[in-house]
Amino acid sequence: MKYRYAVALTGGIATGKSSVAKMFAQDGFDIIDADRVAHQMLDRYASDVASMFGSHLVHNGIVDRKELGKIVFSDEASKEALEELLHPPIKEEIEQIAYSFETEFRPYIIDIPLFFEGGNYDIGNVIVVYTPVSLQLERLMSRDSLSKEEALKRINSQLPIEDKKSLATYVIDNSSTFEHLVSEYQRVRDQIIGEF
Numbered sequence: 001m002k003y004r005y006a007v008a009l010t011g012g013i014a015t016g017k018s019s020v021a022k023m024f025a026q027d028g029f030d031i032i033d034a035d036r037v038a039h040q041m042l043d044r045y046a047s048d049v050a051s052m053f054g055s056h057l058v059h060n061g062i063v064d065r066k067e068l069g070k071i072v073f074s075d076e077a078s079k080e081a082l083e084e085l086l087h088p089p090i091k092e093e094i095e096q097i098a099y100s101f102e103t104e105f106r107p108y109i110i111d112i113p114l115f116f117e118g119g120n121y122d123i124g125n126v127i128v129v130y131t132p133v134s135l136q137l138e139r140l141m142s143r144d145s146l147s148k149e150e151a152l153k154r155i156n157s158q159l160p161i162e163d164k165k166s167l168a169t170y171v172i173d174n175s176s177t178f179e180h181l182v183s184e185y186q187r188v189r190d191q192i193i194g195e196f
Helices: 017-026 034-044 046-053 065-072 076-102 133-144 148-156 161-167 178-195
Strands: 006-011 031-033 108-111 125-130 170-173
Touching: 006 017, 006 076, 006 161, 017 031, 017 108, 017 125, 017 178, 031 034, 031 076, 034 046, 034 065, 034 076, 034 108, 046 065, 046 076, 065 076, 076 108, 125 161, 133 148, 133 161, 170 178
Parallel strands: 006 108, 006 125, 031 108, 125 170
Antiparallel strands: none
């Protein structure tokens, strides 16, 4: 499908992408949250997850994402198997929602954490929420109570943030205060509104 009015929102883990998504939502932008769609699909395919990775990961039809994360972030083959299972239904669901937003002829946001890694969506305009990797590591360890080793595993499972920054249409810098993030967001928001 052709995403004429979509703007992809991405970044790295713990760079502040969720905060920016909330700002867009508060300003009335339609948002498709790929993570939310992925969580729905994870539970929809819970029996497949149980047979692939063990029934101990599923409780009352709900997948224990934290425990599953420990498996897939430490084993590339497991990560690929999970992606193979979930990516097609996730993409189909996102396309259905996007199709309805396209008919409104105004920009909307698709929040896709692994936009560049997946390469699944033909979206020309991309916002990257940027934080230097040292700050990303510090925030991730604090936010998720992870050891440095665990946090680095998660960061290193993604394309480096500097590479994402170089591929972006718009960059929102989140390496300073919250006030700075708000002004960066407003600058990019106004640019998008002006260009669409």
